[in-house]
Amino acid sequence: MKAESAAPGAGTHISEDARGEARADMQLMRSLLIGIFIFMAIYALDFAKAFFMPVILAFLLALTLTPIVRFLRKRGIPEALSATLLVVLSLFIVVSAGYLLSGPVIDLINNTSTIGQQLTERLAQLRRPFEKIMEISHQLEGLTETTQEPGIQRVAMAQSGILSSAASNVLSAGTSFTIIFVLSLFLLASGTMFYEKIIQSFTSLSEKKRALRVVFDVEREISHYLLTVTIINAGLGTVIGLGLWALGMPNPLVWGAAAALLNFLPYVGALMTLVLVAVIALISFDTISYALLAPAFVLLCDIIEGQFVTPMVVGRRLEINAVAIFIAIAFWSWLWGFVGALMAVPLLVVIKVFCDHFDGLTHVGNFLAAQQTAVVEDEPVEEAHKAG
Structure with a gap:
């Protein structure tokens, strides 16, 4: 009788253990499925980047311009008209900037070897510890050239391959730009269509209100952030470009545009701009003390923007x-x-x-x-x- 009375408690204990093991197995299976999904998503983003990249850029551009479209809509201007004007203006700015910057940027790329040689000569006093390493490198290069067999010729890349690759890159870039601006135009001109679709997806009135509030708050905060940061970066690039122009820095428009673009990369972008400006300033000015004014000015602008302007305008949240x-x-x-x-x-x-x-x-x-x-x-x- 005692054994029979103990049986129900033992069965309950076993069932609880079985439930715990089942929950642990389910948790492990869920973690494995999440991990597999993450790896598959990364692979999909890499494999189909020609599709995902312009689509995501179009959504970011649409979110950036949404506050302006909303402001103009309150003033009686339809979304389709304001969206068309803003997208055309954005395209004009991008094309104009690319045209104005293409010449100086190509010259800088073509003169990289000359810039490196001038920088090395300017910093000759810092080169002495590395002279032995450089001599060994030159000796190895000379040994490679002298041991080359007479019958072997160096292979030169065919120009047709370079031209076809360049044409393919230009065509791909043109397709991506078309997707970005056309899709952003449709997103901006759609108005409240997405909000209506969200409302139609729920049945109860409370769920509709909550979903609409969440989506609207998210869209408003992201749009405000992207537009504000874009304006701040454009202002930073303008100030840096004008300051470097006043200091006599060559190609100040290039460095202003680079500062505005690279400032979308916190910490890293400011450091890259500072290093590039310092290198060009060292080979452009006669004295090192005057050459250091340009990177010092860039550093001052970055500190003011990062520590005062952006936190005050965007907020800490x-x-x-x-x-x-x-x-x-x-x-x-x-x-x-x-x-x-x-x-x-x-x-x-x-x-x-x-x-x-x-x-x-x-x-x-x-x-x-x-x-x-x-x-x-x-x-x-x-x-x-x-x-x-």
Whole structure:
């Protein structure tokens, strides 16, 4: 009888253990499926980057121009008209900038060897520890040239291959630009169509209101951020270009445009601009002391923009921690090159805003944020002071 009475408890214990093992197996299976999905998504982004890259750029451009379209709509201008004017204006700015910058940029690329030689001569006092290494390198090059057999000829790349590759790149770039501007035009001109589709996807009125509020808040915050940062970067590039022009720096328009474009890469872009300006200034001016004025001016502008202007205009809530920024820039530059690196931080802000508006993803938004971590760490300290 005792054995029979103990049987139900043992069965309950076994069933609880079985449920726990089943939950653990389900959790493991879910983690494996998530990992497989992530790897497949990365492979898809790499394999179909010719499609995804212009589409994502079109969405970012549309989000950047959405506040202007909304402002003009309140003034009685239809979305189709304002969207067409803004997209045409954006295309005109991009084409004009490309045309004006193409000549100086091509000259800089063609003169890279000369620039390197001039920089080496200018910094000759720093070259002495490396002279032995350079001598060994030159001796190895001479040995390679002398040991080459007389019957062997060096192979030169056919010009037709270079021309066909260049034509293919130009055609691909033209197709991408067409997709970007045409798709952004349709997105901007669609007006409230997406909001209506979202409302139609839910049945109850409370769910419709909540979904509409979340989507509208996300779209408004991202649009405001992208437009504000674009205006700040354009202003930074203008100030740097004018300042370098006043200092007598060659091609100030190129360095102003580079500063505006590279500033979409926090930390990394400012450092790249500073190094490029310093190199050109050292080979362009007679004295090193005067040459250092140009990078010092760029550094001053970057400090003012990064520490005062952007936090004051954009606000602290959308700041991303430095670790997440560097990881995102490294990942997207590995995946899509320089264009991917420029898109890394805007995409990171989009992800953070989405995560902040959904309860199940708040921990991801908290990880990406730069401010909330410090607040969380200070709470125990404040509680300890109150208890004391």
